[in-house]
Structures are given as C-alpha cells and as structure tokens.
Amino acid sequence: MRSYYAVLAGFGVLTASVILAQADLLATLLTSGFSWLLVVVIAARAVLAGVQGAVVGRFAARTKSLLRKRILSAETDRAGEAATLATKGVDAADPYLTGYLPALVTAVVVPVAVIVRLFTADLASALIVTATVPLIPVFAILVGAHTKAKTARQWRLLAKLGGHFLDVVRGLTTLKVFGRAEAQARTVRAMADAHVDATMRTLRVAFLSALVLELLATLSVALVAVPIGFRLLEGGMTAHTALLILILAPEAYLPLRAAGAKFHAGAEGLAAIRETEALAPAMVTRPGIRRRRGVPGVVLDNVTVHYGDTPVLSGLDLRIEPGEHVALMGPSGSGKSTLLALLLGFVEPTHGRVLIDGVDLRELDLAAWRAEIAWVPQRPTLFTGSVTHNIGFGRPAGDAARAAALDDVVTALPEIGEVGTGLSSGQRQRIGIARAWARTDAGLLLLDEPTARLDAGTEATVLAATRRLLEGRTAILVAHRPAMAALADRVIEVKTLEHV
Template sequence: MKPLDPRLLRQARAARRYVVLTTGLGVATTALLVVQSLLLARIIAGVAMDGESLADVRAQVVVLGIVLAARAVIAGAQERFGHRAATAVVRQLRERLIDHATRELGAGQRVPGNENGTENGEGGVTPSGAPLALLATRGLDALDGYLTRYLPQLLLSATLTPAVLVVIWWEDWIAGLTILLTLPLIPLFMALIGMVSQSEADRGLASLQRLGTQVLDLIAGLPTLRALGTASHQAERVRVAGDAHRRATMKTLRTAFLSALVLEVLVTLSVALVAVGIGLRLVHGSLGLHTGLAVLLLAPEVYLPLRTVGTHFHASVDGLAAAQQAFDVLERPVPVRGTVPAPDLARTTISLDAVSVRHDGVPTPTPDRLSAGLAPGEIVALTGPSGSGKSTAVAVLLGLRAPDSGAVVLSDSGAVTLSGAEPVTLSGAGPVSLADVEPESWWRQIAWCPQHPVLVPGTLHENVRLLCPSATDAQIAEAARVTKFDDVVSTVPGGWSGRVGQGGTGLSAGQRQRLALTRLLLSDAPLVVLDEPTAHLDAGSERAVLDLLTELRRRGRTVVMVAHRPALVAAADRTIDVSGHTVAGLETGSQMEVPA
C-alpha cells in the first residue's frame, strides 16, 4: 500500500490536478509559516529586549495579520478543493471501474469481483455482482478521507518539513541537528504501525464484502426461503458476518488510537529536547532571544505534517485498500471485443459447436462439448438435471460468458454441420463466431428474461416499457392479457400507476415474473431467451407462459428456454438435453437440417 500510488494519477485525471494544486498550496503555506514565525519572534524580542513600543512594531503587526489571513484563506481553499477533488476522483474511478467490468462482460469474461458469487445449481457461479458493487460504492467512498485529509498532509510533509528544517538549521544549527536526529523516528514508527493496519484494513474490507454479499443473496432468495419456511434460520448467518465486520472495524480503530498516542508522545519529546537546549543556551547567554523564539515557533511545525500524516493514515486505510482492489481490477487485461456487426437474427442459424465451460471447484466442465443448433423461428427447450449447465449454456449464448473451448457460430441460413473443429456451411453466407461480433449489436436483438427479473423503482407502466419505450397503451394491454398480468394490475392500488420499489418490492416473485414476461412480449427482438420462466409461477399460472410461447411462435420469434416442467417442454418445437448432448433425437455430430 503506497502513500501515493502512481496508478491513482493514471486512472483519475482529477487526482493529477489536485496533486499539483495541493503542492502549490503547500509551498505557499510553507513560505507564509516561515514569515509568520520570524515576524512573531522579531516583534516579541523587540518589545521584550529592546523596549520597542506599539508604534515601533505597528508595520510588522499589520504584515503579521496579513500573513495569518492569507494562511486562513489557503486552508479554506485546500478544504474546499479537497472535497471537490475527492468527489471527482471517486466518480472517475467508479466510472472507469464500471466501464472496465462492462467491457469484460462484453468480451464474454466473468465480471471481476464476482468470484464470491453464489452457487447457481448448474455447477457454476451466479455473478451476483455484490463484491464489485460494494467496491464501486462503499469501498471507493472511503477515499474521501484519504484525499481531503491524508494526501494534503503527505504533500505538505514533502515541502514544509525540509524547508522549515533548512530555516531552523540556518538560524541555529544545534537545534537543527537535534531535529534531524529525532525526525526519522516518526516515519519509522509510522511504517511499523502501517504494516499492522494494512492487513487489518484488508480484512475489514473483505468482511464488509462478505456481509454485503450474504445480505444481497439473502434478499434475492427470500421468497424461496419463506416458501420453505427457513427464512428465520438465515438470521444467524447475517449476525455472524456482522459481528466479524464489527470486530474488524473496532480492531482498526483501536490501532488508530494507539498509534496516534505513540506519535503524540514522540513529537512531544522531540520538541521538548529542542526547547531544553534552547532554554539552557538562553540562560548562559550563548543564544539570542529572537533566534531562540524563531526556532521554538518553527520546531513543532517540522513535526506537525508527519504527525498529521500518521494520524490521518488510519482514517484512509479503508479507502487505500479499496483503491488497491480497484486498480487490480482496472489492470486486468480485457480481451479484444468483436467488431463485426451481428447478422439479422430473424434469419440466422445459431450453432453451439463443442462448447465446454469450466467452473472453479468443479472437476468436469458443465456443459461438456455441447453441440446444438437453433434455427430461425423455432422454440427450443434446454433440459437436463440440475448442475448440467443449462444456465451456463444460456450465458454463453448471450455472450455473457466465454466458453473455455468450442464456439458459438452464426450462419445466415443454410445447413450447418455441428461436428469437427470448424463448422462447414452447406449453403448461405459464411459462418461468423460470436466472439468476433460486436456485443452491442448482438444484445440489441435479444430479449432476455432471467430467473430473477430486474425491476427498477417506479410505476408498473414504466417497468413494463423498459424494453420498448414506444409501446402504446393498447399494445401494453394486449401483452398483459396474454401473460395474465392484467389480473395482477387489477389488484395493485393505482393500477398501472402503482409503484414498486427497488428490485420489485411490493410485488410477489410470481407477479414480478409476469411483469417481465409482459415486458418481453412488447419487445421486437428476434431472439427471446427465457431462463426458467415458470420458476416462480404455480401450476395454474404457467398457462400464461404457454400462451406467451404461442404468441411468440405466431410472430416468428426464435425462442430458447431453460425448462423443467413437462408442459413447458412439450410446448417446444425441439428439446436439447444439455447433459446427454442430444439434438432432436439425433446424436451429436449428426447433420441437422435447417429450413431456409
């Protein structure tokens, strides 16, 4: 953990401007401090020793007042620009972090920071995004103390301390030598304390991320836990994680208080040594009062920046630890994204050619060498036991996960053979790998309904139009009739103007699922992907999903769905057993005829 990490200057332009400004203000502060001390010593010595009157020192008093006012203005400017810079730096780092994660996602890589996700039942990990979200919010917010308190004092110690030491040495070399010998004790003890506090800060941030991940996962799975009657049993897990975070935070605070005491004692003893030496020489007449006063006034200022750096260091370790993690994420190489525009999915054959995906802690890939095809306008159901890789296959198809081997191949109609290392087109345009396709042009043609649909705070009307803002009221009413969401609207106070909270608070899991299906039906995307569309619906409500499939078939949409229920599987034109690699009853490697 470096006091001023060069990566901060590279990643945030506002940090560079702030460092330059703070350095300039530090130089001005140093000059004013030296002038102030020398003037004050001159005034006191003149009045005490030479008998000067107020009229004799009036000009010096006026200059002293101007110097004090200038120091106050500089301190206020430092505080003001410090908070502005902290806000700008955190914003720029947050934007770069999210942009980097998005580009990794667009390249089919796992989003950084999601290694602690939850098991998804497919042998893989569901990227909840909780660690990354905490890093980009609470974690980076802790940089405020670093930028407004710690960094200015750090830069001030690099300018004020050596400059004032030179002035003291010029005035009295004995006092200068005393300070020079005692000054290294402060950074030495700071380094020793920093070694301990760094590991504690890392543990504190990790405990906060674990706590946040558990709470978010608990909230996401609360409907299921309630249905199983085990919701209350999760309180102990959250309590244990909260206690761990509390202990880590208190340990960091305890170290901060003790280290501040150590630094105060060191500075007090060091200044006392200087004062004792000056006092003895003043008594013996070997040192003038003006020089002695100037040195006494300047001596504490030599130690002050270093002492303040040590004090504020512990208030900034959380921010530094978060910045370290953010820099690690930003330095991860992002594979080159595809630049080829996606073909029209309304007439494109999508083929999974020997796709395999490995997961951490799982010995075998899931799916394993999956080869399957998806023709335009057909409804295909992905089946197989839990853990066989159905959701992972969907993630690969969406371009959210890059396969460890194999590829997703797009062909503009024609027959495609699915065996062999390279796909062979029998008719139509040449095949294109999904890895070479521009992600945005691919995603614009896909409507995806995950197991946990995303709802934003707002009205039902606003949520249902997210995928199609131009949808008319008549179109919305027709889509709601197909999915039976109109029954839900009739029970919500305010109807379509009724509001839902973050994550769909105010609606049950099944109601949220119906809203997502209605929103999906309004989309004109040629490819529709459904991940367990009946997961939160009872047997009676699954009729709405079957009606949705009928409507999508009528509109000529291509549908891929993860299905377990027999009625849903029966509604598909074709099934793909992800575990057995069977395509419409034909073994892998056999040729699949695709209608033109």
C-alpha cells in the first residue's frame, strides 16, 4: 500500500499541475484569444486520467487476488464467512481501491495547489477558499464516524447470513428428517431481512451526506463568486484574474466532493478488507529450522493455552518418546483437540513450549513440519471427485485404499459429492485413515476420535486399519472408547480445569 500511495501522490501532483495550467489558459482564451497550448493541456489531462485508471485497476486486481488467496489459505472453521468474503467481500473492496483512495489523495493535493495559486492571484478570494474548504472534510468526518459503525454492522450481518446459510444447506437432509427445515428457513429469512434493513439505513446516510457536502461546496463557491462579480463591475479586478478565480474555485472543492461521494462505497470496501484481516491475518514469513526426517519425540513443557480470556490447557507437562503411542481420554472441553492443534501449529501456547526432538516448534519450518504429520480429524473434509483422488490428492492411493479396506468403495463409487454424498460415516472415516496411510513419510500420527460416530462393525474395521497404521510412528490418539485406547502404549486422562 505504501508504494500505491506514492504512485497516487505522483498522479495527484501531475493532476494539480494540469488543472492550474488549464485554468490559466481558459482565462486567457476568454479574455485574449485562443492558444494551441490549451488543447495540449486538455489532452494531457485526459491521458493522465486514463493512465491513472489503468494503473489503479491493475493494482486493485492484484490486491483482490492476494486477498482471495489469503482467505482460501486461511486456517479457519468459519467456512460460510470465508465464502462470503472471497466472493462479495473482495469485490466490495474494488470501489475502495479504485475510487475512494485515488479521490482521497487527489483531495489532499489539488486543493492545496489551488489555494497557493489563488494567493498569488487574489488574497481575498484565497482567504475565503482557505476558510471554507476545511468545512467539507469536517462534515465528512462527522458523517463518516456514523457510517463506519453502520457499514461494519452491515458486513457482520452479511457474513453471519452467509455462514448460517451454508450450514443449513449442508445439513438440509438432516433438518428435513427431524422436521426443522421450515424453522431454519424462517431463521434465514429473518437474518436476510436484518441485513436488508442495515443496508437501507447505510444508504440513507449516504444520500443525506452527499446532499450536505454538495450544499456546502455550492455555498462556498458562491461566497467567492459574488464578491468577484461586484469587484469586476467596480473595476477593482481584471477580467483575466476574475475568470481565473472563478475557474479555480470549484476545482478546490471538486476533489473533496468526489471523495465524499465515494466515501460510502469505500467504507463498505474497507469493512470487507478488515473482515478479511480478522478472518485471515497476514502471515509473517520467518526462516525456520528444518529437522531431519524421522520418528519424532514430543515434549510439552508447562504449556498453557487461552482462547481469549478462557483457559483451555493449564501447566501441561507431557513427554512422548519416539515411536510411543499415547491415548488421551477425558470429557469434552478438556483440551484434547487443542493439544493436537498445538502440534499442528494451528495454535501457539500462551505460556510454555512445545518441543520436537528438543527444538521449540515455533522455531521449526511450519510447512516442512506439517509435511511430517498424518492427521485424522473427527470429520475428514471431502471433495467432489473420485475416492482415490480424495485419498491421494493426485498421488497414487491404491495401497492406502486397500489398507483402509476401501477397495469395494473405490469400485462401487467412482465419484462422490463435496460433503461425501453416497458414503456412510464409516467410509468417510476410512478415507481419513487412508489419507494417513498415503502419507508414507509422516513420522507423527494424530488421530482425533476417528471412531466416535461409528457402529461396532465399522469401528472394528477402522481399528484394524489404525492398528497397522501405528506401526513405526509416534502417535497421539484422542479416544472416548476403550477399544481405541487399547491401541496405545500409555493412556493419559485429561480433566477439565474446573475438576483439576
């Protein structure tokens, strides 16, 4: 953005220079005669506007592409909000980048240049313009403070609506089975109505503020024009000077009016960009240590994790030897999944350290470290395509499918839907197991209750695949059922903080 502001400032200075030259030549045309230089200046102003539009458009396209990449690569469970921001949200940033910011920079440079020129032409007119020009940004700031809150609320409601709607669509089958579809439809309609109301309130403020700014600018120009008319009639001012001031005075207010007119569209875009920053903050790249591949040892040294003000883990000490299999058992909310998130690098400890073979995880190359982890979550994310593609993501997956007892599924279902349409819960879970099998170079295995929602027969199949998967790897298993815990060398009971 700093380079973008510098480019806009350069265009602003060139625009101000062309405006001053054009005003002088127009006054000369009306009092003395035609000059071909005026044609050159007008053509230069048109070319300058076209070049600025092209540069601004290219920057906006690049910025929107970067924002979308940031959203799509964000590690977030707010899928609905991410989808809304990646589509409508990023597009809403366009008026801010291509309209408001260029107008804002021009509104800073051009009025200053015009006022300086007016001081060399007529002191009284220059003082009037100097006194009235600040009124427009003052009123714009007052209106903008009110608009900012309304626009932020509008975007929060839109993101909430998008997220809830996506969840409803994904769970529509279950909602129909339990007779809750109509209730959720009413909820979506109510949220949509709230967003419409917020949008209309924002638009009303936009229209009223535009009226206020236009009225201020018109009255300010009149304060300059009326005295000049009387002085011209009395012979106290030359025609060239009078025309120069009358041409320049509106130019002092025009950029401010343009910035004010684009403020509300810009405020919407800025709110969308801030929502993107909140959802997917910019990652600060840092050089990390690449450990030698192999089966790792893991140590949690006095680890405490807070989500906001809420403690999830407190003073946790744990040592897991290379190749050891550890099962974590305990009630929901005791921090078992948070411990896995720590090892995946999704969460950083508030206090304490996570050591991998004696090296702080924060010092490791995170991408290289994650490449050494096979993770089986509670609900594996599935994509539209073949079962083998969902397992190997383009790499050979036949052996992994056979290891997870998925041969019959590969044959029977050549194509599956985005949320695993056509698959049972056990088959989805076995795809997660097969993905871990496909990670042949992974030395650490993390399993987050892979059998929590399976029947006894399916659980036995998944456990058999998991038992083979554990061989030769360090493993941490989050388990609720004794059958899963039986696969571990050691069982650790994790308690909620209120029971500690």
